[in-house]
Amino acid sequence: MSHTAAPRRVRSAVLAGTSLLAVAAVYGVSQQASASATDAPVPAAAAAATGAPRAGGTVAAPAGTPAPDPARTAASPATGASTTPSARPSQAAPAQRVLNPTELPDSTRQQWRPMSDVKSLPLSGDFQLNECVTVKKATAWKQQGYLGSSRETIAVQDTLTFPDEATAVSAYRETVEAMKNCQATSRALQKQSALPQDAAVRETATTAESAAWQRRWTAVQGLSSPGDQANHVYAVQRGSVLAFLHFDEAASPGTAPSYDFRGDATVLRTLGAQLDK
DSSP states (O other), rough: OOSSSSSOOOOEEETTSSSSBBOOOOTOOOEEEEEOOEEEOOOOOOOOOEEEEESSOOOOOOTTTOSSSOOTTTTTTTTOOOSSOOOOOOSOOOOOOOOOOGGTTTTHHHHEEESSSSEEEESSSSSSSSSOOOEOOOOOEEEEEEEEEHHHHHHHHEEEOSSSSHHHHHHHHHHHHHHHHHHHHHHHHHHTTTOOOOOEEEEEETTEEEEEEEEEEEEEBBTTEEEEEEEEEEEEEEEEEEEEEEEEEEEOOEEEEEEEGGGHHHHHHHHHHHHHH
């Protein structure tokens, strides 16, 4: 597979009706069959766009589709919760607010700006964040997209609501488990596509019921657009809500990503505090 046949990009965008984009590349964003999807290339690091629900369940990724981001330690699922919370009604969920552009990772360099107002999007079936993470049992989905100053990077916050807190906690822990195996999954997909098996996934930060990861790899065409890239993923659970923030950077072999993931703990705390309001 040639990586030079088409303009370099990390993700393609799919318009969800007249709303924001439900992205269809690096983080497996495929709009439901009922929504008309117009595939349009998005700037290089746009790989961070949203995950998308799969009508009637998860759609099998094309052969060689890379596994998603970062992995997590076996102890991680228990982070911030020693016991399983009892079911709480959805009205106990925190307000679904979104981050200000200045609160996003790498905000000084990217100068993020909202792509539109927050959108409530249809959700029938499972929500697929990326090649590794599929979230079940969500009842509502809201999305906010942000565009970087170079127009080559997109950041997206996806907020999922569940019937009760227990279901949201379960979805978060399943996300953590899926990410824990992401490196192996990604390399297996690279092998299928005869690409260098160079996927490296690491957990970059954790706080109470939240975690961040980075995956650096030569991406496989499919849910991801091809090419060298670094994927940054954040997951935060509060009450009956699970929020994801993600963005990707195009990268060159042997060159470190420009974003310093040592700031990820701050990003998690900021997103958690926003959901707590």
